[in-house]
């Protein structure tokens with residue numbers, strides 16, 4: 001039996017999300033109305049006219065940046081924001097979430113602190129597949145960050161005995177962070193399907209497997225593959241590797257339902273197959289697969305997807321242990337030119353003309369305007 005309390009909680013979160021989106025929409029609409037109102041009713045009086053003109057100007061800029069419509073991005077605006085969409089993006093990596101901190105375990109308390117630090121330092125979460133697709137929709141001035149969780153252990157997503165979401169599980173912590181603002185329900189979970197201990201199979205709690213994966217996707221998180229059995233793809237036969245790449249994707253898509261596509265994979269142990277083509281596409285007994293993005297286990301912040309340095313099947317990550325996260329932030333502060341800073345307009349790519357060599361150069365044929373300053 002599933003107590004009603006769980007659904008009450010979940011629907012409250014969903015309602016909050018909808019309300020939040022509505023508020024943004026209302027704000028954008030208000031700005032547009034304010035602007036036209038300012039133009040139409042500008043003759044109300046000299047003092048008032050000047051004031052409304054000023055406010056309308058401010059708001060119309062924000063409306064543009066959140067909706068991505070109207071005024072095209074200009075070098076002046078990109079420069080004022082300090083946009084650098086050729087900068088590096090941290091993809092951070094968690095394993096167990098549990099009561100005592102260790103090499104493979106982050107405590108709930110420390111995960112909360114990590115998110116608070118990322119928020120305070122101007123980061124904003126996206127999913128890995130959005131990074132891979134270059135679909136980076138974060139507010140102007142923010143730096144995208146991808147939170148990734150490997151091995152689908154219970155501390156990442158747990159229901160309590162009364163059916164409510166465990167506020168100390170990673171999902172509970174992230175949902176709370178999103179509800180508090182300046183953060184979104186985005187992260188990528190790499191799921192195992194057949195392993196020992198079996199509490200690593202889709203977060204333990206076998207009766208809730210499908211429900212959890214569906215819930216994650218409905219909130220905005222991403223479900224990715226970690227193979228079926230945490231297979232070492234380097235040592236496996238080509239046949240076994242192909243089978244697991246196909247079965248893992250098909251099973252997860254079946255669990256989530258609704259035509260959901262699994263596009264990304266975390267390579268177990270960081271041990272790649274000899275040939276990347278095996279990841280890119282293949283088929284096993286009529287089940288075809290294609291992975292567009294794959295993550296490694298280490299390597300530092302990732303290149304921008306708009307850069308010649310970006311290799312979608314070899315995306316490096318930063319393991320969050322000890323002070324790795326604050327060290328990463330300090331490195332960005334020491335070299336601010338390396339950091340990805342969004343222009344707030346997902347339809348254009350903005351960057352300084354003079355880029356650090358490490359950032360590579362802008363890929364040709366991105367199919368959208370590139371604004372340099």
Ligand SMILES: [Zn+2]
Pocket residue numbers: 150151226230268269
């Ligand atoms: Zn793993």
